[in-house]
Amino acid sequence: MDHSASHARMIEYLKTEILRDPDAEIEPHTPLVSSGMVDSFSLIQVVQELEKITALRIPASKVAPRDLDTVSQMFATATRVGMPR
Amino acid sequence: MPTRTQIARGLLAVLIFGGSLELYARLDDYISYGAPMWGVYNAETLYVRDAIGKRGIPHARFRKWGLNALGYRGPDLIDGRPTVVCFGASETFGQQEREGSEYPRQLEQELNARAGAQAYQVLNAAYAGQTVRTATLRVPEIAAMARPVTALIYGVPASYIEPPPLDAPPVPPGRIEQPRFELRIVDRVRTLLKGMIPGSVQTWLRSREINADRGAATAVARLPEANIQRYRDDLSKLVAALRQEGITPVLVTHVDAFGETLSDSDRALLTSWRKFYPTLQEEGFLDMERRANDAVRSLGAETGVPVIDLEKAMPTAPANFTDFAHFSDAGAAIVAKTLADGLLPILNRD
Amino acid sequence: MSQVSLLYAAAVLVVWMTARVSSSRPFRLWIYLAASWLFYFSLDARFLPLLVLSSVFNYYYGRLIRRQPRVGLLWAGALVNVALLGVFKYLPALRPLLSQSPFWQHVAELALPLGVSFWTFQALSYLFDQYRGDDTRPSMGEFCLYMGFAPTVMSGPICRVGDLVPQFRAPFAGSWASVREGAQGVWVGVGMITLARMLAAGHGGFGVADAFALRGTLGTADAWVMLLGYGFQIYFDFAGYSRLVIGVARMLGFQLPENFDRPYLSTSVTSFWQRWHMSLSFWIRDYVFLPLAMSRREVWWRHVSLVISMAVFGLWHSASWLFLLWGVYQGLMLVGHRLWQQLRRGAAPIGPRWLRSGASWLLTFLVIILSWTLFRAEGASHAAGILKAALIPTAGLQLPGGFVLLVLGLVAGYFASQLAVSRVPQRAPGLLSWLPMPARFACYAAIFYLAVFRAAEAQGFIYAQF
16 A cells, blocks of 8 residues: 555544544644644554554554654654564 | 833833832732721831820731720730730830730730630730830829739830930820821832842941941940949839839840850841940840849849749740840740749739 | 842853853753752752762663663663652652661651652653654763753653753754743743742631641531632642743743643543643653553553553652542543543534533533542541532531632632633733733732732642652
């Protein structure tokens, strides 16, 4: 899955499952955690979805919320610290 | 280079800041003490002047100093309850203690606690600056108003440092003259600055003031014996006046904040004491206290007046004093206990 | 205002001027570090060596973890820091259980190093971040300054290496604008601390501490007024202190993270914990909750992790059952909010928006105010008595009228001020910039008057004990 498709999938997930607002404007560089749009509880769900999309396991001890602040940062983090499942 | 507008704005800001502080000070006095928003509000508003001297206005109040119906500090007297009257000056009137913690109030609580009932009341007949002479002149009116059974005399030797005024013209009775306008924030700022300026600088400033106040007069290292004798004589007259009214007098030796050895902070404190009496050098004060208290003891022995030796009983720990001679709450408590120890046998006998 | 305050103000001025004229970054760094250590020394000379030792140890240990990012090493380093904290903070609480031997009794009487909870947590975040491969690699001097930075060393905000080190490396950012902005923060902070002191001193010599010293049957009104009094005292005290510290740092050209964001306006417990003691709250989120919650997939584990994290939050304050209970209570409230959100998902909203917001705010406010019982009570039975009075309607009012009026007046005044501020568009940086100049200086005068002439000496800064 290429970047834009995976970003789009994550953005769709955020709109429907996390924010529950299909009209929310989210771009790959929209701050999500620092803006308060995604709280820590929801971040866990986001990480689980990220693991599903990337087919990688993301060690909990290796990520900080600021590494997952935007959709593009999420995938960069997954590439950096993710391990094959 | 700031522009004229910036300078004007700056000056306006300072004016608003200062003006607001003055307004808040007045509002604070109004809310805290019911003081008038406008007009003068200071300690002198408690008094009028009569033929004898300063006299408290009944029910007057200035901050924590509230006067009763007789014009003396403390609650109103209750008819029929045995009364002990305290004569003295600012140490007795109360300065830094919390309201209700000046030693006459604590003495009343102490006496009643030991009696197990509200058996006694204490009249604080002191004013700041009152002398033994004016106290003597007040005896007949106090005897008539309060009918006390016993009187505690806590004389202040330092008021005998200066020679007595010679043929001073009598001050007409009436309100004490006040300035037309007074900034209330000034007093607060003065107290604040005192807390901020290092002690050594304050001592230096005081020394300069003392020299300026002394002027041409020579400062003596030892108070002349004649001054001590005057103190003794005036105490003797007060004792006689009280006995004439059927009141049992009790003398109390004067206590100060200084121990046997003087530290640097003690020396600074002595300078602050000397500010009020520039003609006696610092080393003369402790000698004065010792000799004055000896005079009190000898007067007591000679006249059969009981003497409560507060000087010997009181620890000179800094915690007991707020300055050279005025008590803290803790100090006033010790004074009250010591006085109660000495007073109860006399009261029970009476 | 004391000679010491003047001295500190003069020191800030000297540091500012020295940093401003210096073009050398290393020189500025050493000025800041010397000033910070001198500041710590002036507050508590005994423990400066401990702060320095902790800084040096954690610096080198962090470099080791970076070279060899093994979880065992990370846990060992974390253990050393927690042990340091434990010895000074938690051992005295275990005194009754310790041996009666002189050695253990002496250990139990150790004084608490100033700020140890705060700078130890900063050290821990550095170790965790190094394990995660964080880009920021401070020098020894930068790390020591990060640990002992004067504005934050005593009581936070708890900063991250990534927040401060880039600022240490940047050119001097102090300017007349930053001084003005920072000074307003200092004024507001002083004002808030003064309000806290007023609650401590109370009315007629009866303050919050006296309210909590009351025994006998408390009325419901008693319980809620004393809880409101304490809740606002601790808020004004700690938020005011944070505001002051952030203001001082701003004057020096530094941006510190916010620590409080009007938490009593929160409309949910979740929102409250994103607005109260934010630096610690986010620390717990980043280094306790998230790693714990992500270790398992199940949703119930996330809820358990939340409760455990908040329990740690409680224990950070003190090793007592009441603080632990307080943390667990907060965790349960957070879980409760989550479950409520899930329950309400998809359901039609009840009532108009203003009613829903109002009800949410009121419930959140009451839940939080009630929780201060566990934070402040002097024991389990005391807490039980207050909670019982608060929750079961009981007539009677032991508290003096003046104290009640003071508490309610300050609370009402606070909410009124927040309403006023919310309606004014921000014109320039600075908390009071929205006011016209005469009103602003009248405000400064009010804060100055209250802080200098009326602030009680009754009680020190509440959070200094943590």
